[in-house]
Structure formats: structure tokens, C-alpha cells
Amino acid sequence: MPDLPLLRAESMSPMGEGAQFAASSAASAVCGPSVASVGDYMALMKPRVMSLVVFTALVSVMIAPGHVHPVIGFTALLCIAVGAGAAGALNMWYDADIDALMSRTSSRPIPRGRIAAGEALAFGIVLAAFAVGVLGVLVNWLAAALLAFTIFFYVAVYTAWLKRSTPHNIVIGGAAGSLPPVIGWAAVTGGISVEPCLLFLIIFFWTPPHFWALSLVRTEDYARARIPMLPVVAGAEETRRQIMRYSMVLVPIGAAPWLLGYAQALYGLTAVVAGTLMVMFAWRVRRNRHGACAARAAHHLFGFSILYLFVLFAVLLIDARVGG
Amino acid sequence: MDEKPGRIVLSEEQKRSRRARSIAIAIALGALVILFYVVTLVKGPAVLNRPL
Numbered sequence: 001m002p003d004l005p006l007l008r009a010e011s012m013s014p015m016g017e018g019a020q021f022a023a024s025s026a027a028s029a030v031c032g033p034s035v036a037s038v039g040d041y042m043a044l045m046k047p048r049v050m051s052l053v054v055f056t057a058l059v060s061v062m063i064a065p066g067h068v069h070p071v072i073g074f075t076a077l078l079c080i081a082v083g084a085g086a087a088g089a090l091n092m093w094y095d096a097d098i099d100a101l102m103s104r105t106s107s108r109p110i111p112r113g114r115i116a117a118g119e120a121l122a123f124g125i126v127l128a129a130f131a132v133g134v135l136g137v138l139v140n141w142l143a144a145a146l147l148a149f150t151i152f153f154y155v156a157v158y159t160a161w162l163k164r165s166t167p168h169n170i171v172i173g174g175a176a177g178s179l180p181p182v183i184g185w186a187a188v189t190g191g192i193s194v195e196p197c198l199l200f201l202i203i204f205f206w207t208p209p210h211f212w213a214l215s216l217v218r219t220e221d222y223a224r225a226r227i228p229m230l231p232v233v234a235g236a237e238e239t240r241r242q243i244m245r246y247s248m249v250l251v252p253i254g255a256a257p258w259l260l261g262y263a264q265a266l267y268g269l270t271a272v273v274a275g276t277l278m279v280m281f282a283w284r285v286r287r288n289r290h291g292a293c294a295a296r297a298a299h300h301l302f303g304f305s306i307l308y309l310f311v312l313f314a315v316l317l318i319d320a321r322v323g324g
Numbered sequence: 325m326d327e328k329p330g331r332i333v334l335s336e337e338q339k340r341s342r343r344a345r346s347i348a349i350a351i352a353l354g355a356l357v358i359l360f361y362v363v364t365l366v367k368g369p370a371v372l373n374r375p376l
Contacts, residue, residue, distance in 0.1 A: 034341065041345075069366050075363060130356075
């Protein structure tokens, strides 16, 4: 893949263009009565992202100390899922202008003209209010406050600010995707302790290599939309270096629940093996720099990173159940 | 023609979409009612007595 001419982060789209586009498209793209289907609204909630959020929160709910009634646990997960969906809808509302420019996102409901931007905005706000309100009333207000902060951070800090202004967008913005286990823990215990913070750190350090692997094969897309992703601003070589660094840091972070005595040997072994494999996939990305091999290595890392997180959390759950 | 000027006439696709959305909203509201009812049973009289 040829490296694109590097763009400076300062020259990227300024804040506010997304909202301006959203407002104008609401008036022009979808005129008259809506033809949006239920499926279009489901797509607006980013169901694939939602599934990972729900899974990590589910594990946290299951391993948290103390007893929670299954109905309350289900309610907490439902609210976390709906909150994640709300954040996804608000993200698509704000990013409709750049979504239309990228092949990966051009088929989303707003750029495709299925849903007006204003409808997506209203949908997102209503869902967010319901998710936070119901979580507060039926579970507890600490979990609700954390969910509200997560939605705010994803929409206002990541989407509206960081995404278009710095190559560190997904590093800092990754905090939003890392919070669901903390919310799940707070829903059960009413507090926060070291264990959910470790789960937060695992997802936080997992996010950069995961997204940068994707951005390596979508560099032209991001450059066209003038999003200052690391490969666009600093180049593919620097991105490969950063992927390697974050993957190496991820190994001890992933094993931390075991190293600090919060998980059993089964989890420790899995974390070390999975972490080593993650570093090996990152090393392949680092070594294969040109042509189809480079794209294939990045695809493999992206795919494995999803498996890595799933396996780590699944084994953590099994470990907690077996270890008692 | 008895159509009033300026009145919006929905196409068949728009009617189908609106009906599907209405059903989805009804199901979501119904589920919310059931959820609140069940949680009230689970928590009992202490439903509003929760940690802040």
C-alpha cells in the first residue's frame, strides 16, 4: 500500500463541521415523511460495537463480588447496551459528513439518506436519557452517572473534539469503550475498586493496536475524510511502531488481574499466551510493510485483537466461576 | 378529488415503514412497563431505597 502524503493534524476538519453538515442534511437529504425502517434505527446503534460493550460489562457483572438479582443484572446490561446504542447514534449524527466520504461508513443510514440527521439526533438523545434514567432509578446512581459520563465522553470529547483534531484520538477516546466493565461493577457493588480499573486498562491499551491495524488498511479513506488518524498524520511506519509498543504493554496489563492476585492461574496462562500471540501479530505488521502482505498482516492483527479481548474476558469469567 | 391542498399523502413504503416503527415503539414501551413491574416485585417495598 503506498504511503499517502502526510497531512498535518491542524489542517484537518475543524470542530463543528459535522454538526453543520448534520443540520443541513436534515433539511435537504431526507425530505418529507421518513422511510426509515426498524433495521435502519438498529444500524444507527452500531450493534457490533454494542455487542462487545455488553459482553465486557456482562463479565464484570458476573465476577463482581456480592449478589445481584438476575433481573437487576439484566436491567443494568440492558441500560448499558441502550446507552452504547445512544452514543453510536449521536456519533453517526455528528459524523454524517465524514461517514459519507469513507467507503467503510458510506452505507450508514444517514449518508444513505434513510434517516434524517435530526431524527438520529433525537433518537440518540431519547435513548441516552432513558438508559441513564432507568439505570439510576432501577439499579443505582453511581452506575448511571458513569454511563452518562461514558456517553458524554464518546460523543463530545471523542467524536466532536478529538477525532478531527489529533492523531491521539482513539488513544484518549478509547476510555469511553473501556468504561462498560466499570459500570457493570458499579451496578453490582455500588462502588469502584481495583479489579474494574484493571479491566478498564486492558481495553484502554487494547484499543490503539486494534484501531490502528484497521486504519493501516483504510488510510486513503481517512485521508479523504481528513481525519488525522496516526497513519495519515505520522505515516504507516510510525503507526507500525506504535502498534508494536502498545501490544507489548498490553501483555503485562492483560496479565495484571492474575499478577495482582485477582484471578487464577487459568486466566494468567491465557493472558500470557494470548498477549504473546498479539505481539507476534503486531510483529508481522511491523515486518510486512508493502503490498498485499502488509494489508493481510494488518487484517490478521485486527481480527485477532477482537478474539484476544473476547477470550481474555471469557476466561476471566470461567476462572472466576471455577475458582469460586 | 377530495384531497386538501398541501396535505401529505404517504406512499406504500412510507406507510409500511411507519407501521413497523410504531409497532417497534409499542413493543419497547410494553417491555419497559413489564421491566418496571418485575423490578418492583423483585425489590419489593424498598424499590426506591437504593444506594446513591
